[in-house]
Amino acid sequence: MSVSESSHLSAKKIIASFQTLPTIPAAAARAIQILNEPDPDLSEVADIVLADQVIAARVIRIINSPLYKLLHEIDSVKQALIYLGPQKIFEIILTSCFLELTDNSGNQCLRVQSCWEHSFGVALVSRNLAELSGAVKPELAFVSGILHDIGEVILSQQLPEQFRQAMQLSLEREVNLHDAEMEQFGTSHCEVGALLAEQWRFPEPFLQVILHHHSAQIEQKSPLIQIVSLADQICADVRLKCELNQPVRDNGTGIYGEHLQELEQQLGRLGVEDLAAFRQSLGTMVQKVKETVQSLYA
Numbered sequence: 001m002s003v004s005e006s007s008h009l010s011a012k013k014i015i016a017s018f019q020t021l022p023t024i025p026a027a028a029a030r031a032i033q034i035l036n037e038p039d040p041d042l043s044e045v046a047d048i049v050l051a052d053q054v055i056a057a058r059v060i061r062i063i064n065s066p067l068y069k070l071l072h073e074i075d076s077v078k079q080a081l082i083y084l085g086p087q088k089i090f091e092i093i094l095t096s097c098f099l100e101l102t103d104n105s106g107n108q109c110l111r112v113q114s115c116w117e118h119s120f121g122v123a124l125v126s127r128n129l130a131e132l133s134g135a136v137k138p139e140l141a142f143v144s145g146i147l148h149d150i151g152e153v154i155l156s157q158q159l160p161e162q163f164r165q166a167m168q169l170s171l172e173r174e175v176n177l178h179d180a181e182m183e184q185f186g187t188s189h190c191e192v193g194a195l196l197a198e199q200w201r202f203p204e205p206f207l208q209v210i211l212h213h214h215s216a217q218i219e220q221k222s223p224l225i226q227i228v229s230l231a232d233q234i235c236a237d238v239r240l241k242c243e244l245n246q247p248v249r250d251n252g253t254g255i256y257g258e259h260l261q262e263l264e265q266q267l268g269r270l271g272v273e274d275l276a277a278f279r280q281s282l283g284t285m286v287q288k289v290k291e292t293v294q295s296l297y298a
C-alpha cells in the first residue's frame with residue numbers, strides 16, 4: 001500500500017472514531033447547493049440563510065466586520081447579500097461555516113483566535129497573490145485560504161491529546177505539523193479535512209487545496225494550490241499561525257519574518273512581478289486580519 005493510500009485509510013478510521021461528526025448547518029448546505037447552480041436565485045439564498053438563526057448571526061457579523069464595510073447605506077441584511085452578489089455571498093457563507101465548525105469553546109487544545117487569524121491571513125494573502133498574478137480568481141483564492149486547515153482544527157477538537165502531542169513534536173523537532181501528524185496519526189489534517197469537506201459537499205477546488213497544500217511537489221500542483229501553500233508559509237512567517245492554547249509568547253513587533261525574502265522569490269513562479277506592491281500590502285493585510293478576528297470573536 002502506498003503512503004497516500006494508507007494515509008487515506010487512516011483518515012477514514014479516525015473520522016469513523018469521532019463521537020459526533022462535525023456538520024455544517026443545513027441552511028448553509030442548501031445555500032451552497034443553490035449557489036453552485038448556473039443562475040442562482042440570490043433572494044432565495046438570502047431567505048434561507050436568514051431563516052437559520054445560527055448561520056444568520058454569523059453572516060451578519062461577517063458583513064459588519066472590517067472585511068466588508070460597504071454596507072452603511074444599505075438597510076437590511078437581505079439587501080446587503082443581494083447587493084454583494086453570488087461570489088461574495090458564497091464567500092461569506094463558507095466563512096461562516098468555517099467559524100461555526102471551529103468556534104468550539106470546549107476546545108482547550110488550540111487557541112481558536114490564532115487559528116482564525118491564520119485562516120483569514122492565508123485568505124487575504126492568497127487573494128492578494130491571485131490578483132497580482134492573475135493566475136486564479138481572487139474569490140476562489142480567498143475561500144480556499146479560509147478553509148485550507150479545517151482538518152487541523154477538527155482534529156484538535158476531536159483528539160485533543162494526540163493532536164497536542166503532534167504539535168509538541170513539530171515544535172521540538174522543528175519539523176512541519178504535517179510530518180509530525182503523519183508520525184502521530186499515520187495521516188494528516190489534509191486527508192482528514194478533505195474527507196470532511198467532501199461530506200459537506202464543498203466544491204472540488206477547495207477539496208484539492210485542503211488535500212494538497214502541504215504536498216512535497218507543490219510546483220506540480222495547480223496555481224490555486226501553489227498560491228495557498230505559499231500564502232500559508234508567508235502567514236506562518238509573519239506570525240499569523242495556529243497555536244496551542246498556552247500562555248502567549250512575546251511575538252515581537254516586526255512585520256517581516258525571517259524567511260520572507262526567500263518566500264518572495266517563489267512569487268515569480270506564480271507570475272507575481274510587483275514585489276513592492278506585495279510588500280506594501282502585507283502590513284495592511286496583517287492589520288486587517290487582527291481587526292477582523294477581534295470583531296468576530298465573541
Ligand SMILES: [Fe+2]
Nearest residue numbers: 148149213214
Ligand atoms: Fe495545513
Ligand SMILES: [Fe+2]
Nearest residue numbers: 118148149232
Ligand atoms: Fe495553514
